[in-house]
Amino acid sequence: MTEVTDVIPLPQHATSQDAYFDLGPDTGLVADDGAGRTERWLRATLGAATGLPLAPATGGGGDIRLSLDGGLATEGYRLDIAPTGVHLAGGGPAGLFWGAQTLRQLLGPDAFRRAPLPGRRWRLPAVRIQDAPRFGWRGLMLDVARHFMPKEGVLRYLDLMAAHKLNVLHFHLTDDQGWRVEIKRHPRLTEHGSWRSRTKFGHRASPLWEDKPHGGYYTQDDIREIVAYAAERHITVVPEIDVPGHSQAAIAAYPELGNTDVVDTTALAVWDTWGISPNVLAPTDNTLRFYEGVFEELLELFPSEFVHIGGDECPKDQWRRSATAQARIEEFALADEDGLQAWFIQHFDTWLAARGRRLIGWDEILEGGLAKGAAVSSWRGYAGGIAAARAGHDVVMCPEQQVYLDHRQHAGEDEPVPIGFVRTLEDVYRFEPVPAELTPKEAEHVIGTQANVWTEVMEDQQRVDYQTFPRLAAFAEVSWSALPAPDERDFDAFERRMAAHYRRLDALGVAYRPPGGPLPWQRRPGVLGRPIDGPPPNK
Numbered sequence: 317m318t319e320v321t322d323v324i325p326l327p328q329h330a331t332s333q334d335a336y337f338d339l340g341p342d343t344g345l346v347a348d349d350g351a352g353r354t355e356r357w358l359r360a361t362l363g364a365a366t367g368l369p370l371a372p373a374t375g376g377g378g379d380i381r382l383s384l385d386g387g388l389a390t391e392g393y394r395l396d397i398a399p400t401g402v403h404l405a406g407g408g409p410a411g412l413f414w415g416a417q418t419l420r421q422l423l424g425p426d427a428f429r430r431a432p433l434p435g436r437r438w439r440l441p442a443v444r445i446q447d448a449p450r451f452g453w454r455g456l457m458l459d460v461a462r463h464f465m466p467k468e469g470v471l472r473y474l475d476l477m478a479a480h481k482l483n484v485l486h487f488h489l490t491d492d493q494g495w496r497v498e499i500k501r502h503p504r505l506t507e508h509g510s511w512r513s514r515t516k517f518g519h520r521a522s523p524l525w526e527d528k529p530h531g532g533y534y535t536q537d538d539i540r541e542i543v544a545y546a547a548e549r550h551i552t553v554v555p556e557i558d559v560p561g562h563s564q565a566a567i568a569a570y571p572e573l574g575n576t577d578v579v580d581t582t583a584l585a586v587w588d589t590w591g592i593s594p595n596v597l598a599p600t601d602n603t604l605r606f607y608e609g610v611f612e613e614l615l616e617l618f619p620s621e622f623v624h625i626g627g628d629e630c631p632k633d634q635w636r637r638s639a640t641a642q643a644r645i646e647e648f649a650l651a652d653e654d655g656l657q658a659w660f661i662q663h664f665d666t667w668l669a670a671r672g673r674r675l676i677g678w679d680e681i682l683e684g685g686l687a688k689g690a691a692v693s694s695w696r697g698y699a700g701g702i703a704a705a706r707a708g709h710d711v712v713m714c715p716e717q718q719v720y721l722d723h724r725q726h727a728g729e730d731e732p733v734p735i736g737f738v739r740t741l742e743d744v745y746r747f748e749p750v751p752a753e754l755t756p757k758e759a760e761h762v763i764g765t766q767a768n769v770w771t772e773v774m775e776d777q778q779r780v781d782y783q784t785f786p787r788l789a790a791f792a793e794v795s796w797s798a799l800p801a802p803d804e805r806d807f808d809a810f811e812r813r814m815a816a817h818y819r820r821l822d823a824l825g826v827a828y829r830p831p832g833g834p835l836p837w838q839r840r841p842g843v844l845g846r847p848i849d850g851p852p853p854n855k
C-alpha cells in the first residue's frame with residue numbers, strides 16, 4: 317500500500333484520512349456503461365499481480381465501481397476510496413484509465429508484478445483525488461531505426477508509458493540506418509533497407525564496430541497489433557517517415573530515389589555509422605509518387621490525426637550539384653535549395669490534408685512556410701516553437717537541451733557512452749514546455765510536449781531503459797501536473813516520491829539508472845561518446 321503523497325505524476329487535488337479499503341477474494345468490479353475497457357485492464361493487470369478474481373459485481377458494497385462523469389475533463393478522473401468501497405469516475409474512457417493507473421500505484425509496488433507474491437495484503441488508503449492533465453499531447457519519441465526494438469519491446473514501452481500517464485508514442489520508423497515498417501508495394505524497403513552489415517559502437521568518432529548484421533522490421537500485422545495495444549491504453553501512435561533527408565536506407569533499397577546524376581546510388585548500402593548522411597531524396601515526380609504510395613499504406617495502419625514527415629537535417633550539397641534539382645528550382649521559381657525542401661514538404665502537407673490528416677515535422681519545416689493545419693516538433697531549442705506558435709501553428713515542445721534522453725545523466729566517467737549535455741533528473745523536472753515569451757493566446761498553440769529517445773548508442777532494451785528512466789518519470793510529471801514555475805518546483809519532494817517509484821520500476825523490470833550512478837554492467841568502459849563542455853543554452 318502506498319500513500320497518496322507517493323503518486324507520480326502528482327495529482328491536482330488529493331485529501332486523505334486515516335482509514336483503508338482492503339481488497340479480498342470477494343472484491344468485485346462494477347463497470348457502468350463505457351467503463352468496459354478499464355474494467356478488463358484492471359481485472360487482467362491487478363488480477364495477475366494480486367491473485368484476486370475481481371469478478372464482475374452488481375454494486376452491493378465492498379466493490380470497486382467504475383463510471384463516467386461528463387462533468388469532468390475528458391482525460392480527468394475522480395477517485396474516492398472509503399473503507400466501504402471504491403468509486404473511480406472518469407470524464408471519458410481515457411480519464412477513467414488514467415485513474416486506474418493511480419489506483420494501481422496506491423496498492424503498492426507489488427501491484428506492478430505479473431504474479432502474486434506470498435503473504436501480501438492488498439489495501440488502499442482512504443483518499444479523494446481529483447485530477448486532470450495539463451497537456452493533451454504527453455509524448456515519448458522512440459527511435460527504432462538506429463537500433464531496432466522488437467515488437468515485444470515496443471508493447472512493453474506502451475505499458476511503461478501508460479503507467480506514467482503518457483498518451484502519444486511518436487514512432488520514428490525510418491532513417492539512414494534502417495527502414496522498419498513493411499510497405500507491400502515496395503518490398504525492398506524491408507527486404508534490403510531494414511538490415512545493415514555492421515554497426516558503429518559508440519559515437520561516430522569511435523574506432524569500434526560491431527561486425528555483425530543488425531536489423532529487423534515490423535510487418536503490417538505487427539503494426540496493427542501495436543496500434544491496437546496502444547489504443548487499449550489510450551495511447552495514440554504517430555508514425556514518422558523521414559523525408560527528404562535521413563533517407564539512405566530507402567535509397568539503398570531503391571537507388572532511383574537518390575540523386576543519380578551526381579552520385580552512383582546503386583553502390584549505396586544501408587548506412588552503418590551515425591551522423592547526417594549526405595545522401596538525400598531526389599526532388600522528382602517519381603520520388604513523390606513513391607512516397608505517396610508509402611503514405612497510402614501508412615494511413616491504413618495508423619489512424620492518428622497527425623503523421624510525422626521528419627524534414628530535419630537535409631544536406632543540400634547533392635541538390636546544388638544536381639541538374640535535375642536545379643531544373644526543379646527553376647521550374648517552380650524557387651529561391652534556392654532551402655526553397656526546394658520547403659516545396660517537397662508542402663507537397664505532402666497538401667497531400668495529407670486532402671486525406672483528413674495533419675502533417676507534423678521537426679522545426680526545419682518552418683523554413684518556406686506551411687499550411688495552416690501543419691504542426692511543428694520544436695527540437696532546436698525553444699525558438700522554432702515560439703516562431704510556429706506566433707504564426708498560428710500548433711507546437712509540440714521537445715527541445716534538445718532539455719528532453720533528449722539520449723544525453724548523459726551525469727558528468728562522471730562511468731556514464732555509458734556519454735553523449736551531449738548533462739541532463740539530470742532535476743534538470744528534466746525543471747523543464748518548462750511553454751516559453752515565457754508567448755502571450756496567453758499564442759501559448760494555446762503549445763498542444764503538448766514529448767521526450768525524445770534517439771538510439772544511436774543504445775544497442776539493446778537495457779540501454780534504452782538506462783537512458784530513459786528515471787528521467788521519464790520526471791518528464792511525465794512535467795507534462796501532466798500543474799506544477800509551479802521551474803525555480804519554484806519542489807524537487808526534494810519529488811525525489812522522496814521517487815523512492816517509492818523506484819520500487820515500482822524494479823517490479824516492472826526497468827533497468828533504470830540508479831541514483832548513485834551506473835551499476836557495473838551498465839557501464840561501457842572504453843567506448844567513445846561525445847561529451848560537450850559547458851552548460852547547455854536555455855533557449
